[in-house]
Amino acid sequence: MSSPKQIPTSIASTAHNHDRCISSAMQTARQVCSRSGARMTSLRENVLRLIWQSHQPLGAYKLMDMLAAASTRRVAPPTVYRALDFLLEQGLIHRINSLNAFIGCTHPSTRHANNFLICKACGIAIEFAYQGLQTSIDQTAAEFGFSIDAQSIELIGHCANCQATGGAPQP
Amino acid sequence: MSSPKQIPTSIASTAHNHDRCISSAMQTARQVCSRSGARMTSLRENVLRLIWQSHQPLGAYKLMDMLAAASTRRVAPPTVYRALDFLLEQGLIHRINSLNAFIGCTHPSTRHANNFLICKACGIAIEFAYQGLQTSIDQTAAEFGFSIDAQSIELIGHCANCQATGGAPQP
DNA sequence: TGCGTTATGTTATATAATAACATGTTTGTA
């Protein structure tokens, strides 16, 4: 598992037009599916959009409630989990293990790891990829003769913004 | 969060007398509690011993069954979760988020991170600390102005042993 | 011994995820 060199700037942590952010993500998602021959159905698209609309990682049951609220009929867990599984397989979202929650991938078309900064105050999860770090990871694994299939790095603490403003703890 | 320099050799992956391994861990645990003024009760000791007896991370409910099997009376979830919370607070065990499971800490007396190599074939979880990696982690966080309270690195793949022997997948 | 603190027991419930099977939809092809 290796990562592209990337300037470590958080999209989510800087002011931006999130609607454009979302529609761009949706378009990329359609391209990814088109390339892989997978079907981006309306359910899957709705799930992905809801995830992207949230700046914080979204739990499966929260997502389920949002889907139900938007569609008259009730929505059962398997519906949402199957959509999530699909999006995970396509690399369009990540699962954050320490939160049991899901978040949109900011660079789904490139093969990459699963690395997040998670703020305890505002709840934001910032995906990052950094070549130097990945090299250290790979070296460490190599010293143990360990071959990596997947990785999850979750750094829990306080984001720059919350440190500056004394951001209130998450509801 | 910083880690001591450590020769990357897995205790669990090399042949050893695990009974001595366990009793050493129990003794260290008593010292840690004694220093922090915490009470190492028999329940907590039993839980820690059971965790150490397993070479694989142990789930809370599995642990509950083992406790119940060993003690005539039934054991309820809060009993086990409170013991686990205590052991986590004392730094005597780690929680592996991707497995919802717990494992004994191999060096509880030093402040350190939560870094594991997890083998999909044999289920072993190897704790590691590596200064170069930690430096990269700290640098990455610094570039985002992010302050780290806790970290979890979980590398999932195949251990050296299983690669050599084609180890069977976990039950 | 008595009192405050800490630990454990007990019951109920919350939260997260999956199994198993039925029904609907799409897609390609005869």
Added chain:
DNA sequence: TACAAACATGTTATTATATAACATAACGCA
């Protein structure tokens, strides 16, 4: 167009993981 195979979604039930709230017991010290 009709049909079949593959794929996606609906539905019901259950399993797995974790916590809330309150009762009782044990401990540690005055």
